[in-house]
Structure formats: structure tokens, C-alpha cells
Amino acid sequence: MEEQAVLEIRHVSKTIGSKKIIQDLSFEVYPGEVFGFLGPNGAGKTTLIRMIVGLMKMNKGDILIHGQTIKGRFEEAIRHVGAIVENPEMYKFLSGKRNLLHYARMFPGGIPQARISEVVELVGLKNRINEKVKTYSLGMRQRLGVAQALLHRPSLLILDEPTNGLDPAGIRELRDYLRRLAREEGIAIVVSSHLLSEMELMCDRVAIIQQGKLIDIQNLRGEGAAEAQTSYFFEVNDPAVAQAIVQEVDPALPVVLRPDGIEISAGRERAADIGTLLVQAGLRLYTMKPLTQSLEDKFLKITGSDQIA
Numbered sequence: 456m457e458e459q460a461v462l463e464i465r466h467v468s469k470t471i472g473s474k475k476i477i478q479d480l481s482f483e484v485y486p487g488e489v490f491g492f493l494g495p496n497g498a499g500k501t502t503l504i505r506m507i508v509g510l511m512k513m514n515k516g517d518i519l520i521h522g523q524t525i526k527g528r529f530e531e532a533i534r535h536v537g538a539i540v541e542n543p544e545m546y547k548f549l550s551g552k553r554n555l556l557h558y559a560r561m562f563p564g565g566i567p568q569a570r571i572s573e574v575v576e577l578v579g580l581k582n583r584i585n586e587k588v589k590t591y592s593l594g595m596r597q598r599l600g601v602a603q604a605l606l607h608r609p610s611l612l613i614l615d616e617p618t619n620g621l622d623p624a625g626i627r628e629l630r631d632y633l634r635r636l637a638r639e640e641g642i643a644i645v646v647s648s649h650l651l652s653e654m655e656l657m658c659d660r661v662a663i664i665q666q667g668k669l670i671d672i673q674n675l676r677g678e679g680a681a682e683a684q685t686s687y688f689f690e691v692n693d694p695a696v697a698q699a700i701v702q703e704v705d706p707a708l709p710v711v712l713r714p715d716g717i718e719i720s721a722g723r724e725r726a727a728d729i730g731t732l733l734v735q736a737g738l739r740l741y742t743m744k745p746l747t748q749s750l751e752d753k754f755l756k757i758t759g760s761d762q763i764a
């Protein structure tokens with residue numbers, strides 16, 4: 456049986472005035488995956504997110520969360536969602552902890568104290584949680600926002616441009632948290648960004664959106680992605696010897712000699728075997744990397760380099 460999608464976007468369209476902002480978008484997001492909305496500024500990412508969390512109505516189509524349409528039973532559906540749209544609201548002169556307590560009180564039935572400690576731990580703010588938010592770095596505020604969005608144990612977490620304004624270390628931290636959240640807690644995470652390098656590192660799958668239209672969905676990890684690899688580069692200390700070794704064991708395998716290594720047409724498993732072979736033959740294997748058209752190439756082709764911020 457196929458796993459039930461956490462989020463289903465079905466033929467969603469949005470027009471404002473005469474402008475088509477979102478045009479017939481359809482896709483699904485599953486538990487435990489980090490799913491990206493990638494598109495240049497103005498592509499419609501925020502609009503789509505606003506519709507998912509009920510801040511804006513769609514003109515056509517439907518959005519389902521755990522199989523429940525947000526049109527019919529919004530309360531029921533939105534219970535499963537935690538989101539940060541634009542900047543999370545924080546009281547700068549209160550501590551991180553007091554911000555969370557304040558927010559926790561807004562949930563019907565409340566949030567147990569233990570859950571607050573749990574989310575604080577989860578986002579790595581334990582040591583600073585009693586300090587005022589104004590002393591926090593942007594990355595810490597972002598993490599506090601994530602903690603806030605996670606309080607009620609959502610199974611779908613949506614973050615609009617979460618890395619905006621973060622430095623590289625902050626981005627990396629957030630990325631690691633999100634990946635861990637998805638993997639360990641099975642939460643489906645949706646993030647939007649106009650920066651493909653980030654999405655490439657953070658997401659399992661990416662929907663490329665341009666002018667409100669779905670251009671493509673790319674699988675970046677998992678079996679599908681690995682199987683699709685058809686060539687690998689091996690950086691070694693003696694490329695000519697490496698070439699000879701590979702040709703000896705498999706004369707039919709095309710090997711391209713490069714100044715710093717060899718390139719071989721092979722899938723992931725075969726490539727791993729070749730790596731072992733080279734090492735066993737006494738060569739220094741510095742790197743081994745898949746060579747396929749990167750998401751960047753595809754993204755550039757689709758959007759035109761001028762549109763990349």
C-alpha cells in the first residue's frame with residue numbers, strides 16, 4: 456500500500472485581479488521528507504504557502520492535509536501544521552522561554568511543560584533559552600521560530616525562506632536540524648527558497664516553480680536519485696595507473712582519463728566496487744563524486760541565469 460501523503464496539492468490556482476499567481480499546481484509531500492519549493496523571487500512560493508496554511512484562499516483546486524481538505528474542515532486539517540510564514544513574531548524583550556510559554560498558551564488545551572523543554576532541546580537552544588530574544592543571533596531566532604512551530608507536534612512543518620538572513624554557519628545548523636527532524640521524527644518539512652544551492656543540500660525532493668507553474672519535481676536523494684547516477688569521477692594520485700587497473704578488470708567499461716583522475720560510466724554500486732579496487736591496488740583515492748547534470752544546470756536552463764538572486 457502506498458504511504459499516505461501528508462500534504463496534497465491538487466490543481467491549485469490563484470488569481471489576484473487579472474494576474475495568474477499560481478497555475479494548476481499539483482504534487483504531494485510525504486512523511487519524513489524535506490520538500491523544497493524552489494523558484495526565483497515572485498514565482499509564487501509564499502502565495503502557495505499562504506494558501507496551505509489558510510492565510511489566503513485559492514480560486515481553484517484543493518489542498519489536503521492528511522487526506523482532509525482545508526476547505527471543508529480547516530480546523531481539523533490545520534491542527535497538523537506548524538508554520539513560519541515570513542518572519543516569526545517574537546517579543547524581543549522577553550526570553551526565548553517566555554516567548555514559547557506565551558505561544559503555548561494560545562493552543563486550546565495548552566502545551567505540557569515537558570513538550571516546551573523538548574522542543575528547546577530539539578532546536579539546540581537549551582543554554583540560551585532564558586536569555587532575552589534581543590540577544591539572540593538571527594540563526595537562534597530562526598530556531599526559536601522553529602521551536603514555536605513545533606510545539607503542538609505538527610506532522611507537517613512549513614518554513615518560508617527559512618535561511619534568509621542567516622550566515623553560512625546558521626544555514627548549515629538549520630539544515631542539519633531540519634534533516635534530523637524529518638528523519639527522526641518523521642515530520643514532513645516544506646521549505647521554500649530562491650537559492651538552489653541551499654535546496655540541493657537540504658531537500659530530498661524539490662519542486663521547481665516559475666511564474667506560478669510547476670516546471671519539474673526533482674528527486675535529490677534516495678534510491679531513485681542514486682540509481683540515476685550514470686557516471687562517477689575518481690580523483691587519484693596516478694590516473695593512468697587507475698585507468699589501466701579498471702580496463703584490466705573490465706575491458707568493456709569506458710574510462711576517461713583526466714589530469715587528476717578518471718571518469719567512469721557506472722551506477723552507484725559499480726562505482727563503489729571500482730573505488731575499492733583502486734584502493735586495494737595501492738592508489739590514493741582522494742574523492743569519488745557522481746557526475747550528472749546538477750540541479751543548478753537544470754534550474755539555470757529553466758529560469759535563465761539573470762533570474763537567480
Ligand SMILES: Nc1ncnc2c1ncn2[C@@H]1O[C@H](COP(=O)(O)OP(=O)(O)O)[C@@H](O)[C@H]1O
Pocket residue numbers: 471476494495496497498499500501502503
Ligand atoms: N496580495 C497580492 N496582490 C497582488 N499581487 C500579489 C499579492 N501577493 C503576491 N502577489 C504577486 O504574486 C507573485 C508571487 O509572489 P510570491 O508568492 O510572494 O512569490 P515568491 O514568494 O515566490 O517570491 C508576485 O508577482 C507578487 O507580486
Ligand SMILES: [Mg+2]
Pocket residue numbers: 500501502615616
Ligand atoms: Mg516569498
